[in-house]
Amino acid sequence: MRDTRHERVVLVIGPASGEIRLWEHDLGSGRFVQLRPEGAPSSGSDFQNDVVTGNGRVFVVDDPGGGVVVQMLDLSDRGGERWSTLELDSSVRVTGRTAGGIYDEVANVLYVALEDGGVFDIVSFDLTSSPVTPTIVVSDSPAPLDRAGWALSSEREEILIAGGMGSDLIHRLDISAGTPSELQELPTRLPLVTAAPVAGWDPVSARYVIGFGLNGLDTLIDQVWWYDVAGETFTSIDTPAGPSASLGGWIGPVAGDELVFWTGTENPFLPGEYQLMRVDRTADQLQPKHTFGVDLPPPLSSPFNGATDFSFFFFGGGDDDAWRLPFGVDVPFSRLERVSASPDPVEGTPAPSGGQASADLGALFVFGGQDGSGLLAGPVFRLRATAWEALTMTGDTGPDARTGSVMFPGCGDVTIFGGTTASGATDEVWQLDCGGSSCSWSQIATTGTGPSARVGAAVGVFGRVLYGGAPGGTEAYEYGGCTHSWTPLTLTGATIGSRSGHGMTATYLFGGYDGSIYRNETYHLQPSSGNLVVTELAILEGGDGVPPGRSAMAIGSDSDSGRVYVYGGYAGDAPLTGPRVFADLWELRP
Incomplete structure (x- = not known):
């Protein structure tokens, strides 16, 4: 969702149930950090539908039994964000499973669809009153509103509800009178049966944007359209730069009337999968807001990397550019820089791999x-x-x-x-x-007892200690340099377990795949007289948490400051969208 007060995009991230996390992307500086608002809201069993967003506010609407509870995050005070529970009029009780909704920031009214017994009520919550009195504005509607896309047009004084499970219908809710009274089914149909589409209003072109989502139970939609309500027409928006699909994304205007689109996912969203696109109204195209390969490295898996000359370099993983991160104790992060490296006169540059x-x-x-x-x-x-x-x-x-x-x-x-x-x-x-x-x-x-045949091992502790690899590598070995000898090390302290595709740099080990889970623990390694002392780091509060679990990342360290850097990586394949490859940069400050 957007927050125009501070020109930022706030990402609301959560699993199917449990803790809700929030990340902020400052559109001016490009800064991307985790927010830690006061309070601890929770969601029921259907996180994607329980959350309703609007400019500057996030709502969690859930019925734990006995009636709906509305929790609200107010983002107006940057740095002082906090959750609160709305005081609802106890004489009016509404119940049901949240099936979608939208917040009208102009009127300060929250609209929510609640499902009970296969029919839907649309309930308005007027936040200008205290206590807030829920009002049922549409009752017992058979319209298929579950996982529909919601968009609000203040200019047209209407809410558009597009698609839903097994539906290609478009519905309109007239809010011009302040209190809607009827849900109108429009004669126009969506180009495809669509659930969980992105939907938004563009005040500049006076059209809606609708697209992506899910067709049936297992087919992702890779198309997006302009929708002209008055002309009852759809116009395709090209997506030459992706994304190939999106579920539960968000679209809306930001500063300078730019229309931006955040790509959603059917999986528990991870920060490294964040993509921000923009709609080019002239070319009818969806383009990257930040161009991968120009402003930022692309999402990378298995890049090669190293740290030298006060810089962290990485290359490959499907891209043919080298990137550089300058670092040092007194070097503040500004941006990753693409290295303008001249090719070899005969062989050119390494192939993307x-x-x-x-x-x-x-x-x-x-x-x-x-x-x-x-x-x-x-x-x-x-x-x-x-x-x-x-x-x-x-x-x-x-x-x-x-x-x-x-x-x-x-x-x-x-x-x-x-x-x-x-x-x-x-x-x-x-x-x-x-x-x-x-x-x-x-x-x-080589001499001595060395590691068995394996793939995806890593070497750290200043180039002397090898750990892990597949299949089943849980051992550590020290390589004797020019003596060409292997020495098994006895592991003491914390247990790392099986790892492949993990990253090692200096005296640290991060992440990797254990055969079933992509890990995100960080360990400190200290060799001592034939032993390798392992300590799992307890990450302190005050940073941005811990990188999501991954393998095949770029990792490097700065010997002066002791800081460790991780970029990109791979976290398995999603059922519908394929490889989950990250495009995030993390810094560990020991």
Whole structure:
């Protein structure tokens, strides 16, 4: 929802039931932080329908038994947001399951559809009165209002209710007299049967925007339209830059008459999935409000990354640009910067891919990975300052094409371990040595007891300790550098458990996949005389919480400040929308 008092978009996020969380996106500065209002509202079993939003206010309408309870979040005092429970007139009791609604900020009236026994009442709550007296303005309507899209036009003095479960109907509620008296079914039909569409009024073009949502039980709609009520016509809005689908999104005008659209999801929403779009009225197109690849990196999974020269770099994961985050104790965050790196004169730049192995030793190395054509073997690229270099290799040997291996300092220039080749998971160790104008690979015959074949392991503790990987990696090993020896470490303290695709940097481990859940714990690792002492960090209040669980993220650290940075990652596939890939940047301040 929007809050024009402070030119921000407030994201109301919650699971099917339980705690409601709120995030603020300041449209001026781009700042994106979690809000912590006073009070602790709760929702019933149907969070998506229980919440009704409007400019500057959020409502949770629920019937726990014995009548409807309305909780309200007032956003007028920035930094002083708080929840309260409306005092309702006890002589008037309304009941039912919340099926949708809308807030009229001009009249200060909340409208809610309540379902009971398959029919719907539309109830108005006039917030100018105290106590608030609920008024049933539409009674026992058979109209299919469950999961419909609601939009309000102050200019037309009406509420439009579009679609619903199994419905292509459009209904109109006339609010010109102050007290609506009839729900009118319009002759126009939606282009598709649509549940949970986005719906909004555009005061500039005097048209509604309706689209996306769900057709049937398992088909997402990827179309959106202008709807002209007077002309009874629909005009397609192109979506060349996405999103491919949205459920429960929001659309409305903000500063400068810009019409923006927040993409919703059928899953419990996670901050890293946030997308803000804008409607181009001239081109009839939906375009990114912040252009991924220009203003921001795109959502990335399995990018390579490293921290060097007071910057956190990452590349890949489906994108062919390198990005840089300047950091330091006295360096305030301003923005991520795209690195203008010149291509290698022969090989160009690494192909957009994921699962590469990477490390930084005054430069960033990248090897392997996987793209749409399959596993990648070479060339080995090195990024120095602002130039890509494809390394010239000598000799006839080298590692097979692979993905999910891990690269670390080891010995020589870089060392890689494990990953998946065309033959399956491997426990091979390869070392890259560069001298003069060329480099060469050597397969290392290690000594000691080392890790079994695996993919998605990670190395941290300053490039010496390997942990995890799939299948079932719960062990830690120390690599002896130029002695080429593996030493198993005894884990003490907290239990990390099985992990793959986790991130390790300096002495920290974050996230990963344990075979069933994408984790978000953060651990501190301290080697000590053959042991690895593990401490789970207790994240303090005052920040923005903890990053949602993920694997395959970019992770780096600043040795001066001790801060850790995480960007992007992957959290499995949603039933309808496919991969959940994040586009969020987090900073841990130890």
